[in-house]
């Protein structure tokens with residue numbers, strides 16, 4: 001396998017995990033990430049390391065995630081759910097109800113899921129990880145492929161393989177020469193990017209005052225702007241987070257300070273006056289980020305589509321350009337587990353090529 005040289009495009013969980021595995025196998029790679037940071041949809045708040053992207057994994061049926069956090073030595077803990085929950089709607093106002101426990105245990109990483117990003121990237125050779133490298137085009141000379149980046153021609157490497165660790169809808173925007181057939185473009189555009197239509201609000205507090213009042217931090221609202229609130233605390237501090245009930249277009253009409261003000265007012269309605277003074281508030285709108293969402297995602301209502309067939313690009317790209325982002329997984333697509341599953345499948349294929 002000495003001639004194999006792989007360009008990984010995208011430095012989210014899938015790209016980082018692929019690079020980590022390739023590095024351990026001694027296979028040459030370069031990882032290119034469009035943003036000025038690694039992690040993709042995994043992102044932490046400035047203080048406390050609270051998750052603005054994914055928080056949970058479910059070891060009962062996500063065996064790869066469990067194996068990876070164990071391999072990387074990352075401490076995990078159960079989502080806090082003890083106590084009552086709050087509900088609000090226009091008919092009854094704010095009411096306290098007994099909490100419920102979900103059948104599968106939701107696990108979180110101490111320090112947030114960004115710990116996965118730090119742990120994986122710390123194990124990679126820095127010279128082969130390139131930030132601010134947004135792939136615009138891929139050219140094929142018949143033998144090798146050359147990725148072309150937005151910042152110009154200073155990266156003129158060629159590769160035997162290109163692994164695309166990004167949502168299929170973003171891949172549809174990359175210029176391939178020879179061009180991808182219309183059928184492939186339609187297939188790529190048809191796969192929604194999981195959670196791309198969503199946003200998160202996090203309020204970091206000095207104390208978990210809701211726990212002290214016998215509340216879990218869970219809340220559900222038909223008034224909004226948050227539809228669903230949970231405890232976001234970890235060993236670095238206390239916090240509540242919420243998913244929005246207002247859609248991407250409604251959010252886009254408000255400024256971040258207006259959104260934070262409305263969220264804070266809602267937390268006061270739900271949890272009392274102590275919610276009025278967070279140490280820090282964070283808001284991240286994934287629908288407004290072109291490195292995650294397309295216009296199609298912004299219009300979606302957040303559907304979760306499971307793929308039942310692998311996306312294989314037409315010749316001459318088939319087998320040489322592979323999709324390894326979470327949305328390309330045949331199992332758990334869209335989740336962090338899916339990102340690992342999609343990479344593992346392509347790694348098995350690479351192993352079976354021998355010295356190809």
Ligand SMILES: Cc1cc2nc3c(=O)[nH]c(=O)nc-3n(C[C@H](O)[C@H](O)[C@H](O)COP(=O)(O)OP(=O)(O)OC[C@H]3O[C@@H](n4cnc5c(N)ncnc54)[C@H](O)[C@@H]3O)c2cc1C
Pocket residue numbers: 009010011012013014015032033034035038039040041042052053054055056057133134135136165166167170194195196198199200286291292324325326327334335336337338339
């Ligand atoms: C708010 C929210 C909550 C979530 N909650 C959960 C949860 O609780 N549990 C769970 O399992 N999953 C959850 N998810 C989904 C989870 O975040 C994803 O499954 C996972 O992070 C996907 O990783 P990925 O590497 O496949 O894609 P991404 O993280 O999207 O990475 C793609 C990378 O490609 C880069 N990129 C894009 N275009 C280019 C280009 N042209 N050139 C170079 N690089 C490019 C991007 O900048 C990005 O870094 C959530 C997601 C969000 C947004």
